[in-house]
Amino acid sequence: MEDYPNPSKDTVLVTGATGFLGEYLVRRLTGKYRVLALGRNRDKGRYLEKLGAVFCRGDFTDESQCARYFQDARFVIHAGALSSVWGTWDDFYQTNVAGTALVAKLCYQNKIKRLVYVSSPSIYSEKADRLSIREEQAPRKNMLNYYIQSKLMAEREIRRWNKRGLETVILRPRGLIGIGDTSLVPRLMRANRQTGIPLFRNGNNLVDLTSVENAALACELAMTAQGAQGQAFNITNGEPAPFQIRLEQFLDAAGEPPRYRNLPFPVLYCLAKIFEWAYLILHISGEPPLTRYTVCTLAFAQTLDIKRARETLKYEPEKTLAESIGEYGKWWKENACQTSRKNALFRKKAGKPRHSPKKTFAAENGPALVTQVKPYACGYCTNNLVFAFRRRPWEKRQFPATAFWIHHKKLGNLLYDTGYSEQIFQQRPFLILYRLLNPVTLNPRQTICRQLQADGIRPESIKTILLSHAHPDHIGGLSQFPGYRLVAFKETLDRLENPKARMLMDKGLLPHKSCIIRKSLPKNQLYRHFLCSYFEQVYDLLGDGSIIGVRLDGHVKGQLGLWIPDKNLFLAADACWGNDLISSTRHMRWLPRSLQEDFSQYQDTLRQICQLKQDYPQIHIWFSHEPVQKGHLPQNRAMGPLPLTSIYAATFLRQDKKREGKHAS
Secondary structure (H helix, E strand, O other): OOOOOOOOOOEEEEEOOOOHHHHHHHHHHEOOEEEEEEEOOHHHHHHHHHHOOEEEEOOOOOHHHHHHHHOOOOEEEEOOOOOOOOOOHHHHHHHHHHHHHHHHHHHHHOOOOEEEEEOOHHHHOOOOOEEEEOHHHOOOOOOOOHHHHHHHHHHHHHHHHHHOOOOEEEEEEOOEEOOOOOOHHHHHHHHHHHOOEEEOHHHOOEEOOEEHHHHHHHHHHHHHOOOOOOOEEEEOOOOOEEHHHHHHHHHHHHOOOOOEEEOOHHHHHHHHHHHHHHHHHOOOOOOOOOOHHHHHHHHOOEEEOOHHHHHHHOOOOOOOHHHHHHHHHHHHHHHOOHHHHHHHHHHHHHOOOOOOOOOOOHHHHOOOOEEEEEEEEEEEEEEEHHHHEOOOOOOEEEEEEEEEEEEEOOOEEEEEOOOOOHHHHOOOHHHHHHHHHOOEEOOHHHOHHHHHHHOOOOHHHEEEEEOOOOOHHHHHHHHHOOOEEEEOOHHHHHHHHOOOHHHOOOHHHOOOHHHEEEEEOOOOEOOOOHHHHOOOOEEEOOOOOOOEEEEOOOOOOOOEEEEEHHHOEEEOOOOOOOHHHOOOHHHEOHHHHHOOOOHHHHHHHHHHHHHHHHHOOOOEEEOOOOOOOOOOOOOOOOOOOOOOOHHHHHHHHHHHHHHHHHHHO
8 A cells, every 4th residue: 555645634535445435435535634545456456546536446345455444543434335226145154244244343443533424314115105215214124125125134243343333324325326326317318218217196206316426425424524433424415306207307318218117017027026025046147037136126206304413424415417517418428339430530530441351361461370170060959030039930049159260370179168068957956947948969970079089180280269248148168178277357257266146157167277277368459450440448468460369248247259360250249149140239139148248348349340340251260050061160251150240230330329319319
């Protein structure tokens, strides 16, 4: 930790400083106090340092990482939390309950003057209208979701340490809004664009919101206010209004027309329970499209009584909601289509494509280093398109699990993914369910190891395996090779280390750790590579420009795509399930959509690939589940199912432009 330039000032330690509220706390407190900003995001930490804070990189749930930062502090504001409507109980407990207990213990041990804990008025939520809620009306139990349960338990931890002599104050700020919010308002904006916002009881239920600057003000006042010790305080702007009116103010400021769906509450609540049950029982990754908490929040009124905060903390909101909404709307307009504008800017800088359709890219890299690329279909799953996409006919299709053998002049034999293996047929609960929902067909002779041997390639000669992501149809063959260097993004390696069913992983599919002799993350980012005009993260995986890695988030975080310039070939993994399915992506049904970790990012990634193909029509784009034709790549002139045709790319991009134009008007 660095020395602070103003040692004479009292020191405030802010946990969760790299979060939404944390940044505003740092903005408000620097200058008046010495601010220690505890968080994990190094890039955001550099920004906080520019604001005048000392960035303390660490995790408040890990005593070995954060204990030393409490030694010099006089006040602590605990704003760090796992804030989400969905997740596992273990994650919520470890962060919100155990993490808060650790912060309180460290405050007690280091004789901190006062601990201000940022809780949540979500604890008041229930299936009924609640108006002018007072602090003492908080329930002892609320089973609406794990987040609420963890916050109630965390408050009990705070009160337990208060009884032992630690000065504490609990704040419950309602519905934070402001520039930088990535949760509350963006969820509503996305819902408005995609499906329309559910409207209950004609939108007349009252909502109570808080400008994030006012929440930061309340935290500052709570540190020193006399008579606040040991109490809890509701915090809002004190401007309750009907949900529909408040929502339309946001949409009007953002320049977007409202889209509503008038729906009966009992039906939606029942549907939310079904979704939650399905996601829990089937271990589906991601967040359900509806949760009971979300439906209750949209359907029922909830306003808070802030009289105690006004009298004891001397709290008076400094920023009105009208000001916050106006600022947020302006910020949203500038950032909502950031990816599209960024790509447009890149293309403007790059000008027209420098390569004619008849040229390859190998000449730019000197002599060709990749001499062969051969796809192998290692089993397949069978699905019906009518269940995956709206507006598709009844059509059963086989989706091969493709592995790619790559021959490199200097490094020898490499693999990109490994397809299915016979391990997929183990009688393990997750794998049984996986096969039930996703019927798998695999002949033992189709495993990647057997197919390579049939072509005269010894398995022990594979010393490098490039892994797109950790799903059963991509990692199955990892255990068939005796020793190799695994190249993948950190998120993929983490899944291999800690497989979970909700991540579509099972430990029965994993190789013995001795099989992997070294794990390697991509290095040497190519800032001047032409692909940087389309993708934010581009890497030279082997250090010689022969195989370029591209981050393709959306289907999963940390999905690795490959660009092989010697073959004009772009391997796009599961960025889409097929060339002819690109235009159907917008009509994906809820179940396959829920299997994407971030569907919005999934669409953005596919849009970038389409733009790349439109600008460089000579590039072959191959998704991992394309039909494999006799194990050979077509020539550059071929226009079969392998290349991403300009028709599909143009259709996808044209639909996107129409949508953006509609919102702009």
